[in-house]
Amino acid sequence: MTNRTDIQLTINGKQVSGTNGQTILALAQEHGIDIPNLCNDPRLIPSGSCRLCVVEVDGQKAPVTACTFQIAPGMVVHTDTEEILALRKTILELLFSEHRGVCTTCDENGNCLLQKYGYEYQIDDTAFALPESNDPIENYTTGNEAMVYNSDKCIRCGRCIRICQEVQMDSALTFKERAAQVEVSTAFDMPLNDTTCELCGQCISTCPTGALYERSAKGRGQCKDFKRTRTTCGYCGVGCQIDLNVNSKNEIVRVTSPVGVIPNDGNLCVKGRFGMDFVGSDKRLTAPLIKRNGKFEKASWDEALDTIAKKLGEIKATHGPDSIGGLSSAKCTNEENYVFQKMIRTAIGTNNVDHCARLCHASTVAGLARAFGSGAMTNSIDEIRRAGCIFIIGSNTTEAHPVIGLAVKDAVVNNGAKLIVADPRTIDIVRFAELHMAQQPGTDVALINAMMHVILTENLADMEFIKKRCENFEAMEAIVKDFTPEMAEDVTTVSADAIRQAARIYATATSSSIIYSMGITQHTTGTDNVLSLANLAMLTGNVGKESTGVNPLRGQNNVQGACDLGALPNVYPGYQSVEDEKIHEKFEKAWGAKLSNKMGLTVVEMMHAVEEGKLKGLYLMGENPALSDPNLNRTRKSLEDIEFLAVQDIFLTETAEYADVVLPTMCFAEKDGTFTNTERRVQRVRKAIDGPGKSRDDWQIVCDLATRLGFPMKYNNASEILDEIASLSPIYGGISFERINDVGLSWPCPDKNHPGTKYLHKDQFKRGLGKFHPVEFKPPVEKADKTFPFLLSTGRQLYQFHTGTMTRKSPVINQVSPTGYVEIHNEDAERLGIVNGQKVSVATRRGIVTTQARVTTDIGKGWLFMPFHFSEGPANMLTIDALDPIAKIPEYKVCAANICSM
């Protein structure tokens, strides 16, 4: 990796120095020397096909292409001799002999490289006659909602095909024909949705002309007229940087992404690129609503806020502050989460504040805090690319975190990383794996203990690391000693050989990185699972170093931030315990209020407290428990029974339907603030458009409410809130709007000069010594039996996001993911007479839903899998609300179920 030696050479008479392996083009760009190019994209292997970047190199017989030619010591390069300029002009004129686009009607006008160079070189666009048009009536994009390919505008640079192959690794696109008949297409001209295409739109992103374009953007504005606002994507926790392209009508027309910017380098997934229709949806809430006689009526802001303040005030007066709970939101900004928990803790006076992180990574926060002292992803996304081994367990990475999936694929395909996948299903990333272990769900501890057994018995452990940096090793060793791979095989059904092989690969690689997600956390043994992974990493010294670590991938855009900012019942912002006296004092002083030092209730506990009559009022900001919580019948009953429910959201969600008052808020595209992504990077969110109707910023609403509750809260803008956060939360101490204007900073960032932290626990763990935990294997709560012979698991799919509130507004997404389904193994289906696509009912002890069957071999026999995004046939009607005793996370991943055809 470090063969970067300085190479001295001359470009246009100027002495410059570059690094080994660098191309002339890359070096020239570094030095501000412009060499026109069309087929180059820094994300791709140079192909040298457009030939526009030709330059002269002394000693070469003919001009060379700067994008492919690597620099060498003493090289003399000329980029703008007369001959070269003439040659480029001829090449451009040749390109115009196949490019029949007219800029006047082209959407790409203003962003088109061909247009730009054509102008710069003052070409004659009729120098060479146009061959006959290929009659672009039908092609592979015909009828596809996502994109349009126009071969008349295509310059055959192949960037779309290469990005699909080299970055996305989907290989959906190819050239067809040859010579001047060359066109982009799919294999056998299949419609795009019948191919391996994931609709990521990377092809559009790299197209240098208007040949590939978002279908929905056609005619809604030319690139030259767009206002572009850099912000952070509002979907998953990767935190992709996006540019919202807004036209004169205040509409988001396209989503683009800058190449070279952390963390996504211009790459986006289908949701980020095509999932923004919800922003401009006519279903958005535009005015406060108050429920009168069972019906919502529009109301003024004063009316609505007064009503809430009055009801919460009464409840607090009658039943005490702990009879009220607040659910903050992983979708909202850091500033909003901070203000929300502050309002609950001060104006209400309770620690009953939580948010949906409880349902996804509560066990991560609990487990990693216990083992390492900090409950977050230890290493950065970029480091994954250079890991020697990647162990993915319980993460459907390419579907739930597609852009991190790209880093994994890059590591395997281009950098030789060995990938181990442990997942009950044959998920997409298994294609790239050296080894796939399809363990029975809920048996992760057994699997990992057995891997550790192998590592210990084969002397592959990093004893020096353990001795120097860890404690409690012997306790863990005692448990693992007897846990042979053969015993694990009985429990997990993964062969002992495979377990041995996995252990060896993981333990002997130069660096090993663990990636996990909800397959690990959403169990009654969630915390145990996380502790086991921490054990495994410490055992081999794979933590506190580059490209190693234990890396939970966070599911929501700001679930990391919501946790960081104290939207949790046990900690103030910055993971400072509410039960710690000194900290308690610090916050009472800073906020000027009397605070409760009693731990509050968690999400599911709040719902259960309603049943017990202990919780009377609930204030929700951007959460949708009526679809996202387990055992929905029970949750919905609580929402119905609660004395008072206020909801602020962008849509009238399934939950909002139960509310007494609903407040319309801004979505991420309409406000300023910050999100913290899965790698702890605090990134800017910027207002690109105005919100609809009377909608307001969440933090402003919360401040107004707090003020009405007798606790005045006032900020001029989000930046001020972040400054207050920095003053109270040491991990955010050095972070401000100003510092993260261009690139986000990863916490801990304790002061203004701190560069942020790429990976945690470098020289010592946050808690001092890393702590091993002896973890015994415990089976899931429910087992298959005669009545419920299957085991049901739930999860995400690529196209949809969470409760579908946002993604299901997108025609692009709906064309490929119209409704829910249940996956069942071929043999089970055959036995039950179920065929693919057939209507089936799935039942558990908690409920029954109707959906359609997807018959597949990607799932094990005896198992069912349902995505949880769909309100028709909602999977959470079926899930169990048994909780992990420490983290209180429900066991979404395993429950007993039955299925029958209808």
Next chain:
Amino acid sequence: MAYRTHLMICTGTACVSCGSFDIKKELEQEIRKHGLEKEILVVTTGCQGFCAQGPVMVVQPDEIFYQKLTSEDIPELVEEHFLKGRPVKRLMFTPPGEETPVPNINEIGFFQKQRLIALRNKGLIDPEKIDDYIGRDGYKAIAKVLSTMTSEDVIKEIKTSGLRGRGGGGFPTGLKWEICSKSKDNPKYIICNADEGDPGAYMDRSIIESDPHSVIEGMLIGAKAIGAHQGYVYIRSEYPLAISRLEIAIRQASEYGLLGNDILGQGFDFNIEIKQGAGAFVCGEETSLIHSIEGVSPEPRQRPPFPAQSGLWGKPTNINNVETWANVPRIIIRGAEWFASIGTEKSKGTKVFSLVGKINNTGLVEVPMGITLKEIIYDIGGGIPGGKAFKGVQIGGPSGGVVPSSSLDLPVDYERLVEVGSMMGSGGMVVTDEDTCMVDIARYFLEFTNDESCGKCTSCRDGSAAMLEILTRISDGNGKEGDIELLEELGRAIKDASQCGLGQTLPNPVLSTIAHFRDEYEAHIKEKKCPAHVCKPLISYRIESEKCTGCKLCSRKCPANAITGEVKEPHVIDQSQCIKCGICYDVCKFNAVLVETGKS
């Protein structure tokens, strides 16, 4: 069992397509009929080179050469020659313009001046019998290499011999091997490029058809030299006969322990796999060829890195073409000095050319480097048919260039050809005469390369289309002032800006014809004339009434019914109906049909 006579019948693709297998059957039947089956053996050989005279057969040891045989000739031939001892004169070859047939193959001009190294076994062995090859010192070279030579010795020998790549580029073979052998990465691969794309050249096919083991043995030696254990022959699927003979040869070599593990007990392993190409011209380019073997789109990629550093599956790979490989065993047996003694200063050994076009003796010829064009065209090729004037010869296939008649004394080697704007290339030689239009021939080759461009690079894809468009309008009579200069400018740009050999050379036929025959281009553009009377839009046919006898032959033959006239009355061509096929001109016995060119 010893036979008194061997009948070496050619079963190369050309002779097979003219019925040589039927002739073989007929021969054997007649031989049996006369009870000669214990005295005369019919042997099927690969291509013997004199393809236009096929089917051909050589009677050994008499060295009598028979040609243009048909099944009907066989009873007479067997009875007269083999029973009665009277060779059949009418089936022998009579040089053009002469009347006496030449019975002995070694006295025929076409064969006389050839020097055979790559084609040394043509006509002498049955390519489907490994014993025949072994009988002619086959596999002696690999035995020598494995038992007495190191890799360095082999590379040194090949370097000293001066052998250069016969695929057209002319890169020194020994040096290529050395670079690959020094490459640190492993495993290494050997590829035989048998993707002969030039439609006018077929020496590689012919070598495989006539002597496949020479290629296998060459590859074995190369493999030993660079340390490869797996080889591929990339061959176009349009060559079924060559593929089948190669398959047989690989099978037989494996059975004899000459391929596989522990070859000749010397601890060396090597296997060969055949990969069939689908016939794209660009696959002859080595990086495209490698892509094709890998199963991805056969587009070229920028070099460096060269295949010797990073080739097949990213591993060091040595590619040579068929003819190069076939030279290798002979060099090992007879020594580098012997090989280097043949040829010119920088071009050693021989080169196989396919001699086609307006020439009397069409076929494959192997000649020593440095032989003059005149010797090839007149002594071997027998000159131009019909006493027409020689105009030029397109050498090197569609990527080559035309060498004009003024350069007839040019000694043929790599450097000289490049100096006159042509190249060795595929070794195709298309001879043209006064009736050939140089604009038309340039357009013909451009049509081919434009169609075969893979379409990856702008300069080649759009450049060839633009050049073709200009050439087409010139030959259609729509050429514009400045078109020649535009072609030159474009040609230079395409050469300068293209990534692979296809683009870099495709302007050659145009640029070289402009260089040597600019006046013909000017006549097309300025006077709307095609001096060679080829470009149809620029010519018209007219019947001279004084000469026309009204025989009706032309009007009967005219496919467009454009000719009218009463018997014994002068006929007239209706210009609006005439499709300018020239049949009337060809059939008229009174020279009454005239071709005219110029503005009509």
